[in-house]
Amino acid sequence: MSHTLFLRIAASGFAALLLLAPSLGHSASFTGRVASVSDGDTITLERSLPAPLSTREVRLLSIDAPETFFVDGVPAGDQVVHGRVSRDALRSLLPRGTQVTIVTDRIQTDAFGRVLAHVYRGSLNLNAEMLRRGHAVTYVRWPNSYGRFTAHRAALQEARLGGRGMWNPSNPIDELPFEYRLRVNERTNTRYFGDFSTKTFVRPADYRRIPIEQRLSFASAAEASAAGYRLQF
Known part of the structure; x- marks a missing residue:
């Protein structure tokens, strides 16, 4: 950049x-x-x-x-x-x-x-x-x-x-x-990160829970859910 x-x-x-x-x-x-x-x-x-x-x-x-x-x-x-x-x-x-x-x-x-x-x-x-x-x-x-x-x-x-x-x-x-x-x-991070393998996602503050190589990001929880990912608890 x-x-x-x-x-x-x-x-x-x-x-x-x-x-x-x-x-x-x-x-x-x-x-x-x-x-x-x-x-x-x-x-x-x-x-x-x-x-x-x-x-x-x-x-x-x-x-x-x-x-x-x-x-x-x-x-x-x-x-x-x-x-x-x-x-x-x-x-x-x-x-x-x-x-x-x-x-x-x-x-x-x-x-x-x-x-x-x-x-x-x-x-x-x-x-x-x-x-x-x-x-x-x-x-x-x-x-x-x-x-x-x-x-x-x-x-x-x-x-x-x-x-x-x-x-x-x-x-x-x-x-x-x-x-x-x-x-x-x-x-601070505002993106929701998903795990490609498990099809789950986490809140922005928890992105480190997703292994780097499995990460993809969503603009919102609604977008992640619409893509077929479920929230990790």
């Missing part, structure tokens, strides 16, 4: 980041070329995608890479160090000019107008590859990516078992990216 984007988040309140814009649609596929990589889960294309998306900014869907920004006076821990490693890893996978395929999901854009997508270089799914290399963690928001959950979970588990990237036992990340954003913004 760029420093400019962080300032926009700070100005509008962290709740804006947690809310996805109401851009609902069916999966669509586009091609483009990479202009730049700003962090481990965000790229900019050389040309804007067609309307109604109409943007060059693409957020890799359902993964969360360590952050590269810091706030003056607030300890960053090792977040920024891991964030820069993650960014450089994605840059090595997607040099400027690389042709990519952008595949959207149910919710196509976020609150900042960025396209939420699965990004492919040829047959390589970059979302899964960043998980597999240990440079990102799964962060699935219902209803996006539900059909890809098991593949992403397997990639995350492979990285954790292999001690790769942020899971390296000699230098493990000290807090997940979303936890870092909450802390530096002095916010």
Whole structure:
């Protein structure tokens, strides 16, 4: 995430980041070329995608890479160090000019107008590859990516078992990216987290009860219940 984007988040309140814009649609596929990589889960294309998306900014869907920004006076821990490693890893996978395929999901854009997508270089799914290399963690928001959950979970588990990237036992990340954003913004979690395997969910304060690799999040208890999940007690 760029420093400019962080300032926009700070100005509008962290709740804006947690809310996805109401851009609902069916999966669509586009091609483009990479202009730049700003962090481990965000790229900019050389040309804007067609309307109604109409943007060059693409957020890799359902993964969360360590952050590269810091706030003056607030300890960053090792977040920024891991964030820069993650960014450089994605840059090595997607040099400027690389042709990519952008595949959207149910919710196509976020609150900042960025396209939420699965990004492919040829047959390589970059979302899964960043998980597999240990440079990102799964962060699935219902209803996006539900059909890809098991593949992403397997990639995350492979990285954790292999001690790769942020899971390296000699230098493990000290807090997940979303936890870092909450802390530096002095916010608490408001999402309800579900367990993909047990089809149960917990209240926001209890999210750590759900194993990282099983987590998906819902905007509300009602949304979780409508998806077929039941509340853990």
